[in-house]
Amino acid sequence: MKLIAHGGVGSPRDKDKKVERAVKKGFKEEMSAFQAVIAVVERLENDPSFNAGTGSKLRLDGSVQMDAAVQSQENVGAVACIEQIKNPIRAAEIVHDSPYVLLVGEPATDIAEKNDLKKGELITEKRKKELEEKREKLKGSKMKDIKDLYEKSQGGTVGCVAYEKGKAAAAVSTGGTSYCIRGRVGDSPLHGAGFYVGKNGAVVATGKGEEIIKQLSSKKCHDLIREHGIEQACKITVDDFPEDHSLGLIAVNEERTASADNREMARGVLE
Numbered sequence: 576m577k578l579i580a581h582g583g584v585g586s587p588r589d590k591d592k593k594v595e596r597a598v599k600k601g602f603k604e605e606m607s608a609f610q611a612v613i614a615v616v617e618r619l620e621n622d623p624s625f626n627a628g629t630g631s632k633l634r635l636d637g638s639v640q641m642d643a644a645v646q647s648q649e650n651v652g653a654v655a656c657i658e659q660i661k662n663p664i665r666a667a668e669i670v671h672d673s674p675y676v677l678l679v680g681e682p683a684t685d686i687a688e689k690n691d692l693k694k695g696e697l698i699t700e701k702r703k704k705e706l707e708e709k710r711e712k713l714k715g716s717k718m719k720d721i722k723d724l725y726e727k728s729q730g731g732t733v734g735c736v737a738y739e740k741g742k743a744a745a746a747v748s749t750g751g752t753s754y755c756i757r758g759r760v761g762d763s764p765l766h767g768a769g770f771y772v773g774k775n776g777a778v779v780a781t782g783k784g785e786e787i788i789k790q791l792s793s794k795k796c797h798d799l800i801r802e803h804g805i806e807q808a809c810k811i812t813v814d815d816f817p818e819d820h821s822l823g824l825i826a827v828n829e830e831r832t833a834s835a836d837n838r839e840m841a842r843g844v845l846e
Contacts, residue, residue, distance in 0.1 A: 582841035583731035584823030595843035612746035626731035631750020653764035661695030734779035776828030809835035
């Protein structure tokens with residue numbers, strides 16, 4: 576098994592140990608690549624120090640809406656703006672095994688509940704304090720001021736890619752980004768933007784979601800692998816990304832794992 580996970584671009588490298596712990600505790604020898612990426616991301620969702628599952632960032636109204644996605648070599652499943660569910664990656668797994676690709680909002684939450692996924696207390700004191708600070712900054716702000724703050728904000732996701740016995744897989748989960756309103760969907764649940772699995776391997780992106788969507792960063796990186804190799808593909812994709820926006824990538828194929836970023840990004844590797 577070749578596997579690499581991240582704790583979100585902007586997460587300091589001193590969090591490497593937490594990501595490595597999630598990799599070690601989530602991964603089991605008998606797992607397929609698909610099972611492994613889900614298990615590792617589930618562990619990261621349960622760690623309140625990351626922006627996914629428990630510990631997700633709060634929307635400006637104080638709510639928690641989360642996005643998650645998973646892709647095997649055969650199919651894709653994603654959820655967006657799901658609420659209350661402790662592990663959104665497991666809801667994405669349910670969609671992966673359904674006739675659908677992406678479910679959003681209340682219907683996604685309903686299907687998760689009908690499949691007995693656990694609800695959880697997702698709001699932490701740390702995130703409450705952060706929201707209070709954001710609201711204070713927004714007092715008396717005009718729309719342009721809000722846009723400027725939003726453009727400078729960082730999202731943060733958790734993600735994992737793996738390769739085993741000729742098959743690659745990817746999983747990603749996030750609580751969104753700072754200064755975010757209800758209903759906003761970033762790159763994480765969007766195929767080709769936040770994640771991509773294809774003939775060249777698997778890629779997951781983290782960073783400024785709106786820009787990643789515009790650039791289709793995961794698909795771009797994947798397509799560069801054939802000509803440039805996996806390490807250079809990650810580097811080229813990051814180098815081509817606008818410098819004022821954050822981007823981190825993890826990738827895997829039959830040869831190796833690789834990563835690149837333009838900010839700090841905690842990670843853990845299994846090879």
